[in-house]
Amino acid sequence: MSASAAVVMNASRSARSRYTKLDRYAPSRYAGSYADRSSSDERSFIVPALVCLAGVCLIAVGAWSLASAETAGEARSERLQPYVDAVSRWEATARADFAKASFAVASSPWGDTTQLAPSKARQSLSKTESKHDDIPEYEGLTYSHTFQAKLDGNEGGPDMQVDVSVAGSDGGADGVQAQIKLPPAPLRTHRITHENAKMCRIHGGVMLRTRGGGCGHTLILSELCVVVARDPATGSWMRAPGNKASCWPSRMHTQYFRGEGTALYRQVNTAAVMMANRVAAELRNGTNAPEASSSSSSPTGASLEKSSSGLPAIGIGAAESSLPAVMITVRHIADPEFIALNVTSGAGYFGATAKETSVDGWVMICVGLVLMLPVGCLVCLEYAVPALGKMRVPRVSLASQDRLSTIGRGGGGSGGGMVEMLRRSAGVGDSSSGPRPTI
Known part of the structure; x- marks a missing residue:
């Protein structure tokens, strides 16, 4: 066996062993870190969730204040009317009689x-x-x-x-x-x-x-x-x-x-x-x-x-x-x-009064929205923008393909066959070679 063939076979074995190790050990190697990260993420969302709940309560109370503003004004008028009548009687007859x-x-x-x-x-x-x-x-x-x-x-x-x-x-x-x-x-x-x-x-x-x-x-x-x-x-x-x-x-x-x-x-x-x-x-x-x-x-x-x-x-x-x-x-x-x-x-x-009740309602709604704004931003960053760990990567990276092309160009006239053999052994470019390894 020539020296170039030996180099190609060694490269093929190392590539296969590398892909096999990645497929075999990658999930178990990072399983603990993924679990720890998920639990820490859940704990980090407790305080924002409470703040968001307070904002929702304020918005609900503010909406209720706006809806009951007219009723509050009417209730105040009913309670105030006896006092207004008492002032009228006092100014008309009672104070003069007392004087x-x-x-x-x-x-x-x-x-x-x-x-x-x-x-x-x-x-x-x-x-x-x-x-x-x-x-x-x-x-x-x-x-x-x-x-x-x-x-x-x-x-x-x-x-x-x-x-x-x-x-x-x-x-x-x-x-x-x-x-x-x-x-x-x-x-x-x-x-x-x-x-x-x-x-x-x-x-x-x-x-x-x-x-x-x-x-x-x-x-x-x-x-x-x-x-x-x-x-x-x-x-x-x-x-x-x-x-x-x-x-x-x-x-x-x-x-x-x-x-x-x-x-x-x-x-x-x-x-x-x-x-x-x-x-x-x-x-x-x-x-x-x-x-x-x-x-x-x-x-x-x-x-x-x-x-x-x-x-x-x-x-x-x-x-x-x-x-x-x-x-x-x-x-x-x-x-x-x-x-x-x-x-x-x-x-x-x-x-x-009805005006004061309406103003209080709008103030509570604005404060509730302000409290919910940071929580909304966190939710968008967590769910709307995909995490890097969940993005789909190519089955064979570009760096590996460039390295294989470099080996093929450096092998002379017989390098093309060797490169093709190496690609086939690695499962690159052949659809019948089974599932491709992932990195």
Whole structure:
């Protein structure tokens, strides 16, 4: 056998062995890497899928808002109509009738009878409703007076209660027509909230280890208020029957009410309360606990005592006993603010208008589309553009054909037969030689 024939036979054997190895080992060699890649791809699509789901939900809610915009506007108009009617009645007759009356504190801890002064101001609802054009404003009317009086002896003790009676009349020769007695209100009261130690200290409270724990707050009487109405039988002023709402409903979230909504308390957050924390600890531990009759003076002039409830209280000392400033206020039951809060369950918000509902719907749809855009791009890259590993390749690469042609040209005159034999042995150019090897 010549040298050229030996070279061609060796090349044929190496080509066959190479094709056989590729066909035999290629699937098993890369099977694990393909499985790992597919599982990692599935994990990488979890977060985009959740984002896409959020976008779909926003689009659905936005479409529902657009569809229900007119219904929301009609519901707002129905809730708003009683308030509009109340403003009309107030401006027509109720305010003028209330302006003819006069109120005075007939009996109180201060002793003297004091006339309450009328106060007029433009009234409006919450800031959320003030920006709406369909909310009418009205001129309110209240009677009030602020007391700041000295007390003697033990009248300023920690368990003192303020009893106030308000006399109402229409003026003129009729004199006093009715006397309205407010429920007794303690000078101080306490409130227990469930706060952690840090928030309790910031709010000026005392952490309690008894009575179920919690944060104890000390509150001082700030305002007494009564809602009045005309007696249908006699025509005199009386306390509005069945009215359990406070006189200042808009302040319910910032201050504390008790006594059927007639007493308003403010939370004390001063150096005296911070000193009460130390006294409360001494009272709990039973060491150096001061007695109620001999209490130390605080930097604010108030004394620290133990109230009947067992909580630390800010007492009024005997040397300088001054009742905190307390305001007495009288309001009319026909005030439109009460009507608005009754209709809206105390919220003072009649609902969104049709325009606001439509705007909210379009905003949610736009946000949903923005959230779905990256996910759409990922889906297009994954499925619309074919992956390189899934593309069909030639059965015999061009490089192999060029290499075989080079061998044939270098073999001289007998090279053509050798090349043809090599092609046939490799399965190239012969349709009857069976399936062609793939690379």
